[in-house]
Amino acid sequence: MSDTQQDAAKAAWDAAHVRAWLESRMAAAAQEQVYADRKGRDYRDDYDKAAAEGYVCGLARRSPAVEEQARFVAFLTAQLAKDDYLLAGVHDDRRFEREVRACLRKLIKKAKANDGFANLAHFQ
Numbered sequence: 001m002s003d004t005q006q007d008a009a010k011a012a013w014d015a016a017h018v019r020a021w022l023e024s025r026m027a028a029a030a031q032e033q034v035y036a037d038r039k040g041r042d043y044r045d046d047y048d049k050a051a052a053e054g055y056v057c058g059l060a061r062r063s064p065a066v067e068e069q070a071r072f073v074a075f076l077t078a079q080l081a082k083d084d085y086l087l088a089g090v091h092d093d094r095r096f097e098r099e100v101r102a103c104l105r106k107l108i109k110k111a112k113a114n115d116g117f118a119n120l121a122h123f124q
Contacts, residue, residue, distance in 0.1 A: 013069040013114060021117040022061040028123075029054035044091040051090050052099030056107060073111045080104045 032050035036043035056079075060066065065075035080101060090096040110116040 022057045025057045056103040
């Protein structure tokens with residue numbers, strides 16, 4: 001395989017791989033929420049941050065737009081344009097919304113570049 005063929009293969013959008021990455025991030029976020037919840041009041045920020053990541057990844061994974069890169073970016077951009085995000089159980093709604101927006105921007109950047117979905121490690 002030539003270098004240009006390898007680059008083309010690397011640049012191809014793989015919806016199944018993106019979904020696997022989103023699922024791994026959801027699992028990591030759930031574990032981080034449990035850890036922060038057990039640690040108590042001082043870890044509320046960490047809980048809300050993990051809840052935001054789990055919320056965004058779950059929303060993105062369930063979307064049929066994940067099948068195509070351009071549709072996925074458009075879907076995420078539309079989610080970023082929303083005024084508010086609600087999830088029961090978070091400690092600070094404003095912090096949660098801020099973290100959701102940050103996670104959406106990060107995911108939009110990854111989706112546009114089609115880069116970073118290979119890292120399935122818990123901590124990123």
